[in-house]
Amino acid sequence: MSWVTKTLSSSLGRKLLMGVTGLSLIAFLLVHCGINACIFFNDGGETFNKAAEFMGTNWLIRTAEIGLFLGLIVHIVDGLLLWKSNNEKRPVKYAVNGAANSTWYSRSMGLLGTLLLIFLVIHLRHFWVVSRFTDEITSGKETLFGEMKEVFENPVPVVIYVLGCISLAYHLLHGFQSSFQSLGWNHPKYTPFIKSVGTGFAIIIPLIFAAMPIAMYLGIIK
Amino acid sequence: MEGNMNLTLKVWRQKNSNSEGRFETYDVKGISEDMSFLEMFDVLNERLITEGTEPVAFDHDCREGICGMCSMYINGQPHGPNRGVTTCQLHMRSFKNGDTITVEPWRAKAFPVIKDLAVNRSSFDRIISAGGFVSVNTGNAQDANALPIAKPDADEAFMAAACIGCGACVAACKNASAMLFTSAKISQLALLPQGQAERSIRAEKMVAQMDEEGFGACTNTGACEAECPKGISLENIARMNREYFSAVLTSK
Incomplete structure (x- = not known):
């Protein structure tokens, strides 16, 4: 085994991978949220469609998309493997679990991540597959904004998306600050700042995301 | 009574x-x-x-x-x-x-029960043996002030050295991870001049031993810090991460 694979397959290396890929996904969320928030201009999706077209056609963005998916796959696979191997480290479980010594969401990252994965499959099927693998949008028959309106006419996807946003919020609430710790970045000067930014990010971003299907369903955005 | x-x-x-x-x-x-x-x-x-x-x-x-x-x-x-x-x-x-x-008893794959409430914690001893020491030449003890150490550094090293190796961190962790223990043992030496000679190999060897013993990975829940009878801080785990990654990048 080379020193690189040996390091990355160690317990610390695998956490580093989770942290680095997690941070890149956080950066993606910021961009994704910013682009999608264009629907709040309430201009019939004009600004949003322009932004979406730029994201879909710019070669730099398309290249970054490949990196995003690679990072996402590493985050999912490494996360599931860590979940499995960590579970095996206590073959006989405790009979009594006492007073909480940590937050429930920090102990449930595997579960929250799995919920997010299920949501992601539904979400990609709704929009990404349509825009990349059909000619509905490129042919001008349909716009991404129109697609959003169509999906969120139905209350079922709206509920699924809101639940997805709640899972995302709790996943980020632990994941944001945890990724810095895994990178070794814990310092009295920066950690309080990282923690407050992380908490703000974990609340605000999913809140904006959740507002989109709700606003569309209620007809606030036309 | x-x-x-x-x-x-x-x-x-x-x-x-x-x-x-x-x-x-x-x-x-x-x-x-x-x-x-x-x-x-x-x-x-x-x-x-x-x-x-x-x-x-x-x-x-x-x-x-x-x-x-x-x-x-x-x-x-x-x-x-x-x-x-x-x-x-x-x-x-x-x-x-x-x-x-x-x-x-403590429940962990790396802490098998010997009898009733007594568990075998020799996995901790093997982590220490892998690198948690300093090599010094024997002879007369040198003057205590020959190596100047700033008080804050001495205090921080002492805070890490307060770890008594009881294993409560492993027992509390949902992953039965030994990272708080290992990181305290790495930190107490990494913070002092006496620990510098073996600094680069220490983290690498101790982490490798920790993984071999069958302890879990850290998910930063903070349960270990909350339950530690000696108040060992999570900052030590971050320090171990830094020590380990800089060691693997530079070791020969």
Whole structure:
């Protein structure tokens, strides 16, 4: 085994991978949220469609998309493997679990991540597959904004998306600050700042995301 | 020492590492609230011996919170309900008359049960042997002031060195991870000039040994820090991460 694979397959290396890929996904969320928030201009999706077209056609963005998916796959696979191997480290479980010594969401990252994965499959099927693998949008028959309106006419996807946003919020609430710790970045000067930014990010971003299907369903955005 | 507390104890009994264990229920009477938790077990064991049955095996040594031997998982918490104390420093006044108390051994793949509540923590010794030491030439001890160390550095190293290696961090962690322990042992030496000579190989070797022993990975829940009787900080784990990654990037 080379020193690189040996390091990355160690317990610390695998956490580093989770942290680095997690941070890149956080950066993606910021961009994704910013682009999608264009629907709040309430201009019939004009600004949003322009932004979406730029994201879909710019070669730099398309290249970054490949990196995003690679990072996402590493985050999912490494996360599931860590979940499995960590579970095996206590073959006989405790009979009594006492007073909480940590937050429930920090102990449930595997579960929250799995919920997010299920949501992601539904979400990609709704929009990404349509825009990349059909000619509905490129042919001008349909716009991404129109697609959003169509999906969120139905209350079922709206509920699924809101639940997805709640899972995302709790996943980020632990994941944001945890990724810095895994990178070794814990310092009295920066950690309080990282923690407050992380908490703000974990609340605000999913809140904006959740507002989109709700606003569309209620007809606030036309 | 006589008291008026009557308690029901549910204690994990296991003959040896190969046998199946089970909970046994004991009624203990006349316990004083000034007794330590271990003294309460002494009372139970005295009675079991007079009755001609096998006493409960549990680890203990100094009974003043510095040796790191006592290791009981009491009502779902390592070292019981109080923060910053070991089981020997836990007093019966922390419980109420009539309480039912469940006592389990540390549970971890890397800490197999030897008997009843006693677990084998030699995996910790092997992590220390892998790199948690400094090599010095024998001879006369050198002057204490020959190596100037800033007070804050000395304090920080001492805070890490306060780890008694009891294993409560592993017991508390949902992944049975030994990172708080290993990181404290790496930190106490990395922060001092005496630890610099072996600094680059120490983290690499100790982390490799920790993984080999079958401890889990860290998910930064902070349960270890919350349950640690010596208040070892999570900052040590971040330091270990830095030490480890800079070591693997530069070692030859």
